[in-house]
Amino acid sequence: MATPKIHEDQKIIDGLLHNSPLVIKSIYDRYAPKVVNFIKQNSGNESDAQDIIQEVLIMIYNQAKFKNLKLTCPFDAYFFLLCKRKWFNELKKSSLKEVTISEEIVSTDESTSKHAFETELEEEQQHLFDLMFERLGNACKELLKMTFKISSMEKVAENLGVSYAYARKKKSLCIGELTKMIQTSKEFKQLK
Amino acid sequence: MLEKDVELFEAYLSEVLTNAEKNNFEQRLSSDAEFKTAFNAYKNTTRLLEQKFNAEEDLNAFKANLNKQSNAYFNKEVTRKKTFSLYKYAAVAILLISAIGFYFMNSSQPEYVDYAQIDSIALTQRGNTDELAKKAEHAYNTKSFKNATIYLEELIQQDPTNEELKLYNGIALIEIDAFDKAFENLISITEGSSAFKYEAQWYIALAYLKQKQYNHAKAALEKIPSNAPEYSKADKLLSKL
Numbered sequence: 001m002a003t004p005k006i007h008e009d010q011k012i013i014d015g016l017l018h019n020s021p022l023v024i025k026s027i028y029d030r031y032a033p034k035v036v037n038f039i040k041q042n043s044g045n046e047s048d049a050q051d052i053i054q055e056v057l058i059m060i061y062n063q064a065k066f067k068n069l070k071l072t073c074p075f076d077a078y079f080f081l082l083c084k085r086k087w088f089n090e091l092k093k094s095s096l097k098e099v100t101i102s103e104e105i106v107s108t109d110e111s112t113s114k115h116a117f118e119t120e121l122e123e124e125q126q127h128l129f130d131l132m133f134e135r136l137g138n139a140c141k142e143l144l145k146m147t148f149k150i151s152s153m154e155k156v157a158e159n160l161g162v163s164y165a166y167a168r169k170k171k172s173l174c175i176g177e178l179t180k181m182i183q184t185s186k187e188f189k190q191l192k
Numbered sequence: 193m194l195e196k197d198v199e200l201f202e203a204y205l206s207e208v209l210t211n212a213e214k215n216n217f218e219q220r221l222s223s224d225a226e227f228k229t230a231f232n233a234y235k236n237t238t239r240l241l242e243q244k245f246n247a248e249e250d251l252n253a254f255k256a257n258l259n260k261q262s263n264a265y266f267n268k269e270v271t272r273k274k275t276f277s278l279y280k281y282a283a284v285a286i287l288l289i290s291a292i293g294f295y296f297m298n299s300s301q302p303e304y305v306d307y308a309q310i311d312s313i314a315l316t317q318r319g320n321t322d323e324l325a326k327k328a329e330h331a332y333n334t335k336s337f338k339n340a341t342i343y344l345e346e347l348i349q350q351d352p353t354n355e356e357l358k359l360y361n362g363i364a365l366i367e368i369d370a371f372d373k374a375f376e377n378l379i380s381i382t383e384g385s386s387a388f389k390y391e392a393q394w395y396i397a398l399a400y401l402k403q404k405q406y407n408h409a410k411a412a413l414e415k416i417p418s419n420a421p422e423y424s425k426a427d428k429l430l431s432k433l
Contacts, residue, residue: 019254021261021387021421028265050266054258061254066243129240148245153206172202176193179237 004111009075017064031076035083043091056082063119073112081116124191132181140174147171193230201234256356257387263314302432304402313360337364355386362392366399374399390420406433
């Protein structure tokens with residue numbers, strides 16, 4: 001199977017990844033007006049649009065950073081689709097049942113939908129993970145924080161005054177427990 | 193997930209298995225589907241932990257930059273709408289003032305007040321009800337800079353790596369002529385690599401300008417590289433010094 005061609009808009013993704021102020025500014029200048037209009041036409045206001053755009057850009061950043069996002073569709077379509085779906089989810093949550101949803105024609109093709117779907121899945125996964133991490137016992141939380149902030153397990157063991165093998169064992173048990181909590185949560189079953 | 197399995201997962205990921213153990217492990221991965229699923233889940237949790245703690249700083253820098261650009265974009269929208277009708281009057285006034293200014297002050301040095309453009313800040317976000325952040329934001333936006341610095345300093349103590357707070361504190365300190373403390377805040381930003389690096393550099397220059405130390409101001413401006421967003425205004429000010 002041929003690998004799909006990477007779209008030239010990948011440079012926008014790279015700019016986000018490098019935290020480039022110019023790229024972020026140009027995203028706002030070029031793509032925000034359409035989102036603002038759309039949200040205003042669908043029971044929202046400008047401040048809703050500001051939040052949605054910010055949240056979507058963080059999703060895209062994470063997808064680029066951790067999932068090595070390689071765009072095969074125009075940025076505009078991908079970005080707009082994510083904003084649109086996020087806004088609809090907000091509307092659903094806020095019990096505003098009687099909303100007028102005006103569909104706007106936006107070039108949605110398979111690759112755009114696929115990118116959007118994967119980005120949303122990653123966000124849901126992260127969200128679930130954060131939730132479960134908070135529910136973890138304090139000892140595990142502290143140990144995991146330390147092991148991932150200090151990259152050397154030897155140092156962690158030294159800090160805790162335990163042997164390297166013991167620290168590694170503890171770490172594995174904590175990760176195991178967290179994994180189990182994630183997998184047995186009701187939200188996990190709703191993923192995918 | 194079995195206890196002895198997770199220990200094995202961790203040992204495999206930390207590469208402490210002997211070659212024979214490693215081969216064994218990989219063979220089991222390919223023959224035992226349940227084992228493989230459990231391992232993949234374990235690996236995924238490890239990845240999410242890495243993301244959460246290893247990349248936290250990068251993500252925070254990105255969020256700070258994003259917040260700044262977002263506020264710049266949306267506040268501009270609001271101000272543009274509110275002040276549109278005032279524009280023509282403002283334009284006339286500016287023309288008059290600059291004509292008079294040109295006549296009287298043509299040969300004088302540039303002044304701090306002409307360059308310090310203090311925009312409103314937004315420290316509180318949706319869901320964030322931090323009282324202190326609200327107070328700091330309010331004081332700053334209503335130009336009670338003395339109070340603003342008190343609140344900002346407290347916020348910085350809670351969040352010592354937050355460069356955005358340090359920048360606002362630096363600006364507020366310049367406003368109340370507490371230059372030493374302003375430099376302390378701003379210089380630490382310029383030594384880092386955050387999105388506020390060159391904006392901080394620009395305010396260092398303005399702090400010198402306010403004290404009429406023109407040579408220092410010049411030297412500070414020259415440190416802003418041509419690809420920084422602050423370059424064009426820095427260049428303009430440089431040409432007048």
